[in-house]
Amino acid sequence: MNFYRDATYVLEFVEKTEAQGRVAGSLQTLVLNSCKKFNLKTNPKHIYAAVHSCWLYREFLDKILQRSKILKEIPKKKGEPAFNKTTIKLLVHDLLFSKSKRIQMGKHPIKEFVLKHKTRLNSEVVRLKLKLKVTDLRQLVNDNSSDITPVRWIRINPIRARNKEKEVLAELEKKFPTKVESWTEIVPGTIYHDEYIPNLFGVHPGDKVTSHELYKTGKIIIQDRASCFPAHILNAQKTDVVIDACAAPGNKTTHVAAHIFQNEAPDSVKVHAFEKDPERAKTLRTMIKSAGCSNGIEVHVGDFTKIAKPALFPKVTGFIVDPSCSGSGIFGRQAFDERNRNKEQGAAQKDDETTAHPSEEEHEDIAEKDLKVRLQKLSSFQFEIVRYALSFPSAKKLVYSTCSVHAEENERIVIDLLLDSKVKEAGWRVRKRAGVIPTWPRRGLYTEFEEVFRDEEQAKELAEACIRVSPKEDGGIGFFAVCFERD
DSSP: OHHHHHHHHHHHHHHHHHHTSOOOSOHHHHHHHHHHHTTOOSOHHHHHHHHHHHHHTHHHHHHHHHHHTTGGGOOEETTEESSOHHHHHHHHHHHHHSSSOSOOSOSOHHHHHHHHTHHHHHHHHHHHHHHHTOSOGGGGOOOOTTOSOSOEEEEEOTTTSTTOHHHHHHHHHHHSOEEESSGGGOOTTEEEEOSSSTTEEEEOTTSOOTTSHHHHTTSEEEOOHHHHHHHHHHOOOTTOOEEETTOTTOHHHHHHHHHHTTTSOOOSOOEEEEESOHHHHHHHHHHHHHTTOTTTEEEEESOHHHHOOGGGOTTOOEEEEOOOOOOTTOTTOHHHHHHHHHHHHHHHOOSOTTOOOOOHHHHHHHHHHHHHHHHHHHHHHHHHHHHHHTTOTTOOEEEEEESOOOGGGTHHHHHHHHHOHHHHHTTOEEOOGGGSOTTOOOBOOHHHHHTTOOOHHHHHHHHHHSEEEOTTTTSSOOEEEEEEEOO
16 A cells, blocks of 8 residues: 555656646656655655556546546545545556556555446446457557667766776776677677767666666766766866756756866865756755765756846856756657647547547647747747856856757757847857867758858858757767857
8 A cells, every 4th residue: 555655646746747737857757756755665666667657548547437437436534535536546557457457455445445346447448449449458558668768878976986987987897897889789788988978888778777886876977978968068177167057957067067176176166056946956956965066066046047147156157058948859758748749639628429539630730839839938938048148247158958859949049149139249159060079970950050141151160060969869868059158
């Protein structure tokens, strides 16, 4: 019962978050964050497995629960329902859709209540399959098994591993004894030394890293390769003071600190990390502490554009700006994205046998319109936050990045900033390819710049200055990065 109780907390949190609007990040991230939020004792991996499967079957479960009328028959205790509806949903899921077709708990009134309705529930499953013309509802469920990262990227944290980087590497090579020359050759037990980011390594995602002592002591940090690009491009030195405008969960923040403090212990604040959400700020502080950067990073809770006044940060020289985006390059989002695509239409439909299903063309049209509206809102926010950061008088360099594949959030933001009168007056320009991981092959979309900048060479130069990372194809999440600089 403890497992179902904890899974109930998490599933309710996920459903509440999803009901408030589109969800940023993956289902796995949301589950892990909620486990921390509620300080749950159950293994988060077990909760994720249950919640993930329940979420995939959600549409069917809701119909089965409604048509079986099981929720209306919940007994009352002191005038209130004796059993939680979300817990019942989890039990019904296990009874109908788990591999064992069993409720994994001992004798308990809620289990007896669900089993009493087993025949009726199974009848509704049969009716649903007949209506949908399938022999198994799994035929209609996308389990997103391919929506996982092809590589687990880990970087050595020089702050925790000070003067012992060689020993840390030796420990890694002891666990992963076979070195491969390309991330595409990674199999369990092998390790790839990345050619673009120093002290970054790729291992098989099935290999356990979080149980290793190096991870527990903060000497290695799990961070996608593309996510390492911003701090590497910024290349902050010990004389720099950097603001991370949208810092949580904190990987980029601690990576910036690793550059600044790589040769000395963090004994003064050189990085200011802003996070407007108090819960995410807690996660940020935990990450910073784990990385050994607490004395070098100050966390500011609030909206960066509201509380970070240029006059309060006269010594800031650099910025990392990785604002909220569509997350279209992130793995593990398919369950949410599919739900988002259906939300507008599903809300308008009634649970009626005669309700017509939309054609594939109509479905795609709704999704396309919804996406355009969302990207317009996001790009407007992204433009404003970068432009605000570029207004700091002492700033000399800024890296803007997203985990999006859409030009609206990437190249078009760069174009709008370059055309902005205040940005131009302040002397900002885009750093050329030679200073932005020049050997990385995938660059910005030339066609986007070509439409605005008629000079072919200028358009090509701007596109080459941008970095793009294709999800999976380039060994990790989808990503975009560009660097602005001035004298």
